Amino acid sequence: MPLLNENYQNLEESYLFAEIARRVSKYEEAHPDQKIIRLGIGDVTKPLTKKVIEALHKAVEEQAVSETFRGYGPEKGYDFLRNAISAYYKKNGADVDPDTIFISDGAKSDTGNITDLFGKDNVVLVPDPVYPVYVDTNLMDGRKIVYMNGTAENDFLPMPDPSVKADLIYLCSPNNPTGACYSKEQLEKWVAYAKEMQAVILFDAAYEAFVSDPALPRSIFEIEGAKECAIEFCSLSKTAGFTGTRCSYTVIPKELVFPASNGAELSLHAMWNRRHSTKFNGTPYIVQRAAEAVFTEEGMAECMENIEYYRQNAKIIADVLRKKNISFTGGVNSPYIWFECPNGMESWEFFDYLLTHAQVVGTPGAGFGENGKNYFRLTAFGQHESTAEAMRRFEELF
Amino acid sequence: MPLLNENYQNLEESYLFAEIARRVSKYEEAHPDQKIIRLGIGDVTKPLTKKVIEALHKAVEEQAVSETFRGYGPEKGYDFLRNAISAYYKKNGADVDPDTIFISDGAKSDTGNITDLFGKDNVVLVPDPVYPVYVDTNLMDGRKIVYMNGTAENDFLPMPDPSVKADLIYLCSPNNPTGACYSKEQLEKWVAYAKEMQAVILFDAAYEAFVSDPALPRSIFEIEGAKECAIEFCSLSKTAGFTGTRCSYTVIPKELVFPASNGAELSLHAMWNRRHSTKFNGTPYIVQRAAEAVFTEEGMAECMENIEYYRQNAKIIADVLRKKNISFTGGVNSPYIWFECPNGMESWEFFDYLLTHAQVVGTPGAGFGENGKNYFRLTAFGQHESTAEAMRRFEELF
Incomplete structure (x- = not known):
C-alpha cells in the first residue's frame, strides 16, 4: 500500500x-x-493583440507542412524567444544572458515547481499577504514558513529584519494582491540582506509590465549583485493577455552555486535544467512564436x-x-x-x-x-x- | 544559505x-x-493534420475577439475535451468518467510530477528497460527503485513476482523502448497483483494509438478492477503528432483512496486536483481545441x-x-x-x-x-x- x-x-x-x-x-x-x-x-x-494573432496563424501554418513542422523543441525554449526576452530586459536596464532564461508554460508552474530544488530544512520567508502559491507549494513539501508582515504601516512592503536568518526569500513586486511596488533602494536592501545571509531571493515579476513610474525597478536584475542571489519569474499572462495561452520565463543565473553536504558544488541553474528537461517538454511552438511577437516593438x-x-x-x-x-x-x-x-x-x-x-x-x-x-x-x-x-x-x- | x-x-x-x-x-x-x-x-x-490545423486557426480567431476570448480555463481542462476523451475511451472498451480526466501539457510532466503525491518510503517497481523519466523522477525524490527485468526470455514483458512487495508499479505498454505490448491476460495478472498488494499501477499508455491488434488492450481501464488500483497517463504526442503542440491527459479514478498515518482517508484524485490547480494553470485554450479535433471521427x-x-x-x-x-x-x-x-x-x-x-x-x-x-x-x-x-x-x- x-x-x-x-x-x-x-x-x-x-x-x-x-x-x-x-x-x-x-x-x-x-x-x-x-x-x-x-x-x-x-x-x-x-x-x-493583432501581432500575436498574426504570429499564431503563421506558426499554425508552419505546423501544417512537413518542411516547416516542428516537433519537440529545445529544452530551455527556442533561441528566437530567449533572445527576444534578453533584449527586452536590456531595454529595461537589466543585463540577462539568454542562456540563463528558461521558457515555460506559466509563472505558477515555475514558482510552484522551483521548490523541488531545495531541501526540507530551509528557513523560507514569505510576505503576508501574498499570492498563495508560494505558501501552498512549500507546505506540500513539508517546509516551515516564516511570514513577513505586510501592513498598512509599512505600505505592505516588508523589509529585511537582520535578526532573522533566511535561506529562501519570496518577493513579489508589484505585489499580488496589494499592488505595492518596491523601490530601487528597498530592493538594494533586500539584495544586500540576501548576500549577507547567502540566501536566494525568488522574485516574482509577473506584473512588471504595469509599472508606469520609471524610477521603480521592473526586475530584480536591475539591482547590482542580484545575479549572485536571485531567481526571477515572469509571465506573459498579464503583460500580453496570455492567461489562456500560457507562456512564461524564468531566469536562473549561473552564479547561484551552493555546497552540498559532501562538499560538492551544486548549481541551481544546472539542477533546474535537469528538472526542466526531465519533468517538462516545452511550451508549444506556436505559443513561443506568439510570445516572440509580444517582444517586437x-x-x-x-x-x-x-x-x-x-x-x-x-x-x-x-x-x-x-x-x-x-x-x-x-x-x-x-x-x-x-x-x-x-x-x-x-x-x-x-x-x-x-x-x-x-x-x-x-x-x-x-x-x-x-x-x-x-x-x-x-x-x-x-x-x-x-x-x-x-x-x-x-x-x-x- | x-x-x-x-x-x-x-x-x-x-x-x-x-x-x-x-x-x-x-x-x-x-x-x-x-x-x-x-x-x-x-x-x-x-x-x-488538416482537422487540427482548422481547429487551431478557428480557436486563434476566437482569441482575437472580446466576445469569444478565453483567459484562464477550468483547472482540470475544458469539458468539451474531457468529454471527447471519455467517448474515445468508450469506443476502445473502457468506461472512464470525464470528471476523472485531467488535461495537461504532456505525459512527461504528469508521469514526472505524480511522484509529488507519494511519501518517500514506498517500494517502487520499474521495468528495466523503460522510459527513463520514471527512474529519474523517483531518484529526485530520494526513493529507492526495485527493477523488474525485461529480457529476451520474457519478451521484455516482466510479470509480477508474488514474493516481491510493491507500493507503486510503473507499466508502459506498448513499451518504450522495446515496443512490447502486454496482453489482456497479462494485465489482468498485474491488476490482481496490485489489488493484492493494495499497490497503485502508474500506467503509461502514450503509444496506445499504435496498437493494431484488436485483442491487445490500449488502456489499463479495459481490465476489470483497474479503477481500484491504477492511474493512466496518455498523450497526443504520438497519436496526433503533438510533440511540439503539447497536450496530454491523465485519468485518476476516485476509487484510489488510502489511509494516512493519522487514519484520515486521502484521495489521490483530490490530491492531484490540489496539485494541478496549485502548480499548473492549464493547457492553452487553442491547444485544447486542437485536441478536441483529434477525437472527431x-x-x-x-x-x-x-x-x-x-x-x-x-x-x-x-x-x-x-x-x-x-x-x-x-x-x-x-x-x-x-x-x-x-x-x-x-x-x-x-x-x-x-x-x-x-x-x-x-x-x-x-x-x-x-x-x-x-x-x-x-x-x-x-x-x-x-x-x-x-x-x-x-x-x-x-
Missing part, C-alpha cells in the same frame, strides 16, 4: 480561486436572473495599449474608493487595488456581502494570508462598462 | 536525449558535409493515416533486420523497434559506430536501463525516403 505525501493534509481544503468560483456558482444557480460582475480573479478580458506597443485600458479601470475603482474615504494601495503601478473592508467586516464576510448585495465579485484578502483578513482586492482587468457599473453599485451600497 | 535537494546528485549527469543531441551535434560540427538520418529520439515528422481518421505511414517505416526497418538475422521486438503495435546490437557491441559503442559509419542516429538501449545495455532502439517516425536510406546504409554496414 503506498505511503502518501501527508503534507497535503496541512493545506487549506480549497485553493482560493476555486473557493471563489464555488461560491459564485452557488449564488448564480440560486439567482440566474442577476448580472454578476467579476473583479475577483486576476484574469484579463482584452483579446490577444509593434507587439509591445499593442500590449501597452491594453494595459493603459486596464489602468483606466483602476482609476474608476480608485475614484469611488477616494470618494468614500476608503484608503487603498495599488492601482497605479499594478492592476490590483487593495483596501480595508468597510464597516469592520472580515474579508470572506465582505465577499459574500458584496456578492449578494451588489453582485460584484472581488477577492477576499484572507486568501492571501493572515494580514489580509480584513482586506479586499479588486482587479482592473474588467471592461470599462462593467467596472463602472460595479463601482456604481459599490458606491450606492456604502 | 539554502540546503539543496541533494538527491539530484544521484542522477546521471545528462538526460538521455540531451546526451544524444550533444554527440550528434559534435559529430555534425566535425563533418558538416555528411547527411545524418535521425531515427533516435521518438519525435514525429508528419505535420499536424474525421480527425482520428487523419491521425490513423499518419500512423499507418509510420507503420510502413517500421516494416522497412524490420525487413532489413530480418534479412540480417537480427531478432527484434516491437514495430507492429508500436513505433519502436528494439534489437540486440550486432557483433556483441555495447549500446553507446554501437550508437557511435552507427553514427560515424552510417550517419544514422538511433537510441542506445543503455539509456533505458541495465537490461538495455546491449540493445538499440530505432523509431518509425522518420520519412519513408530517409528511413529507407538509413536501412540501406545499415544493410551495407553489416
Whole structure:
C-alpha cells in the first residue's frame, strides 16, 4: 500500500480561486436572473493583440507542412524567444544572458515547481499577504514558513529584519494582491540582506509590465549583485493577455552555486535544467512564436495599449474608493487595488456581502494570508462598462 | 544559505536525449558535409493534420475577439475535451468518467510530477528497460527503485513476482523502448497483483494509438478492477503528432483512496486536483481545441493515416533486420523497434559506430536501463525516403 505525501493534509481544503468560483456558482444557480460582475480573479478580458494573432496563424501554418513542422523543441525554449526576452530586459536596464532564461508554460508552474530544488530544512520567508502559491507549494513539501508582515504601516512592503536568518526569500513586486511596488533602494536592501545571509531571493515579476513610474525597478536584475542571489519569474499572462495561452520565463543565473553536504558544488541553474528537461517538454511552438511577437516593438506597443485600458479601470475603482474615504494601495503601478473592508467586516464576510448585495465579485484578502483578513482586492482587468457599473453599485451600497 | 535537494546528485549527469543531441551535434560540427538520418529520439515528422490545423486557426480567431476570448480555463481542462476523451475511451472498451480526466501539457510532466503525491518510503517497481523519466523522477525524490527485468526470455514483458512487495508499479505498454505490448491476460495478472498488494499501477499508455491488434488492450481501464488500483497517463504526442503542440491527459479514478498515518482517508484524485490547480494553470485554450479535433471521427481518421505511414517505416526497418538475422521486438503495435546490437557491441559503442559509419542516429538501449545495455532502439517516425536510406546504409554496414 503506498505511503502518501501527508503534507497535503496541512493545506487549506480549497485553493482560493476555486473557493471563489464555488461560491459564485452557488449564488448564480440560486439567482440566474442577476448580472454578476467579476473583479475577483486576476484574469484579463482584452483579446490577444493583432501581432500575436498574426504570429499564431503563421506558426499554425508552419505546423501544417512537413518542411516547416516542428516537433519537440529545445529544452530551455527556442533561441528566437530567449533572445527576444534578453533584449527586452536590456531595454529595461537589466543585463540577462539568454542562456540563463528558461521558457515555460506559466509563472505558477515555475514558482510552484522551483521548490523541488531545495531541501526540507530551509528557513523560507514569505510576505503576508501574498499570492498563495508560494505558501501552498512549500507546505506540500513539508517546509516551515516564516511570514513577513505586510501592513498598512509599512505600505505592505516588508523589509529585511537582520535578526532573522533566511535561506529562501519570496518577493513579489508589484505585489499580488496589494499592488505595492518596491523601490530601487528597498530592493538594494533586500539584495544586500540576501548576500549577507547567502540566501536566494525568488522574485516574482509577473506584473512588471504595469509599472508606469520609471524610477521603480521592473526586475530584480536591475539591482547590482542580484545575479549572485536571485531567481526571477515572469509571465506573459498579464503583460500580453496570455492567461489562456500560457507562456512564461524564468531566469536562473549561473552564479547561484551552493555546497552540498559532501562538499560538492551544486548549481541551481544546472539542477533546474535537469528538472526542466526531465519533468517538462516545452511550451508549444506556436505559443513561443506568439510570445516572440509580444517582444517586437509593434507587439509591445499593442500590449501597452491594453494595459493603459486596464489602468483606466483602476482609476474608476480608485475614484469611488477616494470618494468614500476608503484608503487603498495599488492601482497605479499594478492592476490590483487593495483596501480595508468597510464597516469592520472580515474579508470572506465582505465577499459574500458584496456578492449578494451588489453582485460584484472581488477577492477576499484572507486568501492571501493572515494580514489580509480584513482586506479586499479588486482587479482592473474588467471592461470599462462593467467596472463602472460595479463601482456604481459599490458606491450606492456604502 | 539554502540546503539543496541533494538527491539530484544521484542522477546521471545528462538526460538521455540531451546526451544524444550533444554527440550528434559534435559529430555534425566535425563533418558538416555528411547527411545524418535521425531515427533516435521518438519525435514525429508528419505535420499536424488538416482537422487540427482548422481547429487551431478557428480557436486563434476566437482569441482575437472580446466576445469569444478565453483567459484562464477550468483547472482540470475544458469539458468539451474531457468529454471527447471519455467517448474515445468508450469506443476502445473502457468506461472512464470525464470528471476523472485531467488535461495537461504532456505525459512527461504528469508521469514526472505524480511522484509529488507519494511519501518517500514506498517500494517502487520499474521495468528495466523503460522510459527513463520514471527512474529519474523517483531518484529526485530520494526513493529507492526495485527493477523488474525485461529480457529476451520474457519478451521484455516482466510479470509480477508474488514474493516481491510493491507500493507503486510503473507499466508502459506498448513499451518504450522495446515496443512490447502486454496482453489482456497479462494485465489482468498485474491488476490482481496490485489489488493484492493494495499497490497503485502508474500506467503509461502514450503509444496506445499504435496498437493494431484488436485483442491487445490500449488502456489499463479495459481490465476489470483497474479503477481500484491504477492511474493512466496518455498523450497526443504520438497519436496526433503533438510533440511540439503539447497536450496530454491523465485519468485518476476516485476509487484510489488510502489511509494516512493519522487514519484520515486521502484521495489521490483530490490530491492531484490540489496539485494541478496549485502548480499548473492549464493547457492553452487553442491547444485544447486542437485536441478536441483529434477525437472527431474525421480527425482520428487523419491521425490513423499518419500512423499507418509510420507503420510502413517500421516494416522497412524490420525487413532489413530480418534479412540480417537480427531478432527484434516491437514495430507492429508500436513505433519502436528494439534489437540486440550486432557483433556483441555495447549500446553507446554501437550508437557511435552507427553514427560515424552510417550517419544514422538511433537510441542506445543503455539509456533505458541495465537490461538495455546491449540493445538499440530505432523509431518509425522518420520519412519513408530517409528511413529507407538509413536501412540501406545499415544493410551495407553489416
